[in-house]
Amino acid sequence: EVQLVESGGGLVKPGGSLRLSCAASGFTFSSYSMNWVRQAPGKGLEWVSSITTSSNYIYYADSVQGRFTISRDNAKNSLYLQMNSLRAEDTAVYYCAREGSGWLNYWGQGTLVTVSS
Amino acid sequence: EIVMTQSPATLSVSPGERATLSCRASQRVSSKLAWYQQKPGQAPRFLIYDASTRATGIPARFSGSGSGTEFTLTISSLQSEDFAVYYCQQYNNWPLTFGGGTKVEIK
Numbered sequence: 384e385v386q387l388v389e390s391g392g393g394l395v396k397p398g399g400s401l402r403l404s405c406a407a408s409g410f411t412f413s414s415y416s417m418n419w420v421r422q423a424p425g426k427g428l429e430w431v432s433s434i435t436t437s438s439n440y441i442y443y444a445d446s447v448q449g450r451f452t453i454s455r456d457n458a459k460n461s462l463y464l465q466m467n468s469l470r471a472e473d474t475a476v477y478y479c480a481r482e483g484s485g486w487l488n489y490w491g492q493g494t495l496v497t498v499s500s
Numbered sequence: 501e502i503v504m505t506q507s508p509a510t511l512s513v514s515p516g517e518r519a520t521l522s523c524r525a526s527q528r529v530s531s532k533l534a535w536y537q538q539k540p541g542q543a544p545r546f547l548i549y550d551a552s553t554r555a556t557g558i559p560a561r562f563s564g565s566g567s568g569t570e571f572t573l574t575i576s577s578l579q580s581e582d583f584a585v586y587y588c589q590q591y592n593n594w595p596l597t598f599g600g601g602t603k604v605e606i607k
Binding site: 418427428429430433442443444445478483484485486487488489490491492493 | 501532534536538542543544545546549555587589591592594595596597598599600601
């Protein structure tokens with residue numbers, strides 16, 4: 384069974400940093416591109432970032448470009464999102480998701496990030 | 501960036517009735533469109549890819565159609581577990597973009 388478990392969320396002050404992790408199991412992690420998607424409270428889904436299998440290609444939404452860094456460790460079956468210079472508008476539930484061929488076919492349960500003073 | 505627009509924002513339907521949800525892309529995305537279902541407090545659930553192919557385990561009452569810029573998700577006979585928010589997503593171009601969602605509620 385495919386499982387994705389996010390961790391690392393919490394309360395952080397504006398301008399602060401946080402590192403999210405996503406532990407993957409039940410599939411060959413190194414064979415799939417992975418993504419982060421977020422959802423602000425009461426709002427819709429917003430794609431954040433994507434990383435290919437060997438980290439050769441990385442993509443970011445304009446809203447996080449230059450502040451967030453996606454990475455992965457295939458030996459540890461883990462995906463990461465380093466978030467710096469956090470803003471109030473980054474407050475959201477952050478989901479990691481496994482990619483099919485552009486679609487996102489497995490999602491974790493999410494971790495809540497709250498940016499507030 | 502390709503903007504995805506879903507309509508209506510809210511759809512009120514009685515159990516057993518058909519629901520038709522629309523998704524429009526601001527540019528052509530071929531058939532590179534997916535649909536997701538999300539219930540309160542849960543992660544999105546993958547329903548359909550390539551505009552019309554159901555994901556594994558998705559009931560046949562869910563069907564998708566369309567290509568180019570106009571897409572439709574149809575739920576042929578709504579069950580109680582189908583009341584949720586539905587999102588479309590294009591994957592023809594970066595960045596990946598989602599529609600704003602359609603909430604299907606009980607009439």
